Amino acid sequence: MTSAANLVAALLGCAALPACAVTRGPFEPGIAAPLADGVTIAVVGGAGARGPAAQQTARALTEVLGAPTADRSAMVLLVGDYAPHRFARGRGRRAKAPAKPPVVTQATVATPRVGTRFALRGVAERHHQAGPLPSAAQAVVRVGADGRGDTISRCEARTCRIDSTAAPGVVDLVLLDLEPWGVPTDDDDAPVARIESLLDAISRLPADTPRILVLSLPVEGAYETGQGAQFGPTAMFHLLPPALARHLAAGMFVGVIAGGERSLHLSPDLTAAIQRSDRVWLRSPVWQVVSGNANDPRAGRIAHRSTWRGGIVHRPVVSTSDPGFAVVRIDGSASLTIDLVAQHRGRWHTARTRVPLRPAPHPATTGTRQLNPCPWCDDKPAGERR
Secondary structure (H helix, E strand, O other), rough: OOOHHHHHHHHHHHOOOOOOEEEEEEOOOOOOOOOOOEEEEEEEEEOOOOOOOHEEEEEEEEHHHHHOOOOOOEEEEEEOOOEEEOOOOOOOOOOOOOOOOOHEEEEEEEEOOOEEEEEEOOOOOOOOOOOOOOOOEEEEEEOOOOOOOEEEEEOOOOEEEHHHHHHHHOOOEOOOOOOHHOOOOOOOOHHHHHHHHHHHHHHHHOOOOOOOEEEOOOOOOOOOOOOOOOOOOOOOOOHOOOOHHHHHHHOOOOEEEEOOOOOOOEEEOOOHHHHHHHHHOOOOEEEEEEOOOOOOOOOHHHOOOOOHHHOOOOOEEEEEEEOOEEEEEOOOEEEEEEEEEOOOOOOOEEEEEEOOOOOOOOOOOOOOOOOOOOOHHHHHHHHHHH
């Protein structure tokens, strides 16, 4: 049997198995215990989809959100597609059942352990504002040592300003809804002007507090939204507003939190991927965590899974197409901890990775890097690349 026939047979056999998934990285059994001290941020994407993993994900999210101590709260970020919809790609269409999906209910229920919740709308919320929370749109959220997030920015018609007298925090989350840039309507450029104004206001602040960018789509998609993806790229550095791309390259953000891809994945540094896709050099490393598959709405349909129709410039260090969510933990050290919590064959597994909270700038000169769309080439010596 030829290699092509083997691949087709593997795909057909895998398509019949709901638990069939592609996983890369050090996943260990169980949900990792929380850190002894620190701030917990749960990142949930695709929470509104109707899928077989919804109830199990809701219970696991309850366990994670109940772990913080009495004097520290947890935070929840809903990064797109939280309005009820049937399938991951059935975006913009309302589900027949009016009830909120279990994961959305758990993420938004009032509990003493969850201090603040923020929602950033995705494609499912584009045509109707039916989500459980109003979209944060453009905002700067300062996360304090107690785990609560306070919005320190205020946007009006075309301008945004930031309260420079706000109390210090452990990290600033910069929430940006980029739909006005990607899908302009009615020739109204005021939303785009607000994005640029907010970024300019952030650049004038002292860089004492690390900043994390929060989007509904990745900066550089690895799978169905990336360059070379089957249905065309929607998440590329090249597609970002020029002001955001400029500030990212200059080192304004230490990391990116995003949804939008039907998988969980983490990249400690996007530098190589952005160099391949856009020939842009970042001043310092920028990590990215993507959480977009809370409910596994397409279980068993391997032909539609992101890992089989992915991009060609970016391969995450840790990734899985299993359902789950991500947890970002900040403990006051020089690095933060990111957990990818995924359900595989009815059991929960966790991949824990530490990334720098204040990464050092890249050296002024480096060796020659493979710039062609070849995400696996970094693992091979130059003489073996094809």
